[in-house]
Amino acid sequence: MEERIIILGSNGQIGTELAAALREKFGHTQVITSDIRPPQIPEGYSLFEPVDVLDREALHGLFTKYRPTQVYLLAAMLSATGEKYPRQAWDLNINGLLNVLDLSLEHSVRKVFWPSSIAVFGPHSPKANTPQYTVMDPNTIYGISKLSGERICEYYFNRFGLDVRSIRYPGIISWKAAPGGGTTDYAIHIFHDALKNNMYNCFLSAETALPMLYMDDAIRATLDLMDAAPDKIRIRSSYNLTGVSFTPSMLAAEIRRFLPDFTISYADNDPRQAIADTWPNSIDDTEARNDWGWKPAFDLSRITEVMIGNLSEKIHIEDGKSI
């Protein structure tokens, strides 16, 4: 069966690269991107429709026009921004999801992807190798909305048979599109500042360990999960998934392999520290490995190498353009 895919919230950090991967896999004419802001890269304009996921009528029009077989919902307000606008974060993260699930049922969409986050865990969750099933008491509005979203997804699967699939992404590291206001964004900013200024003032403390994943791994995981036979998907809330865990000081040491004079300092009292302190240091993703064969390919040293290589080229090109 021919797939027709709609990505909602396609112009952010993950959507920009997921759209490219889906176009590559299914063909340019089969992938419709949609967002409330314009694309970050020129290729993003192919089959782009501006739609707000909170506008149910507009969303209905989009589904009617393209009759999607798969829908990827990436529109959300992330952790750090969510703490500034908690009511809007709840509205977008929950009502956007409910709109998409209801319309997916109404339009007989075959598969829906919706990402959750390691933010579903909280101060009483075990910090090391956090298991799939454990205490979950998130205390950010982002984490609360993601945990509620997980329960809603599982409910729509059990109650209505909607084939919803989900991953609890850790911090995603990438260089093509800018990150969207999360607590793990330092692991991207650090590369930009290292290459431009040879120094970085980190908003998290030196020893704050967080689980991370390189974008290529995140995209491959997403495509593999969506390709898996329905009976392999035993978890319909959201799968734990991880690539590698590290601290800002470990990352700085890796960067010094390429830029020996790089220096890092640490800011006091950034509100993102309080968020990071409630999140896992590392994640146990045994279920994803067993159920649908997940295995990460990028460790810290490889991530550092590809980030420095790709970003130096990108910055070089951008500097060239501005001259």
Ligand code: NAD
């Ligand atoms: P992002 O902020 O970079 O992108 C989100 C996109 O949604 C933006 O382009 C934004 O314009 C769009 N959007 C916002 N409101 C909208 C609306 N009302 N209607 C339509 N579009 C709207 O976020 P991202 O990093 O690409 O994250 C995508 C998903 O992955 C989110 O659900 C996020 O919670 C989840 N996630 C991301 C990470 C990460 O490290 N990036 C980690 C865990 C989970």
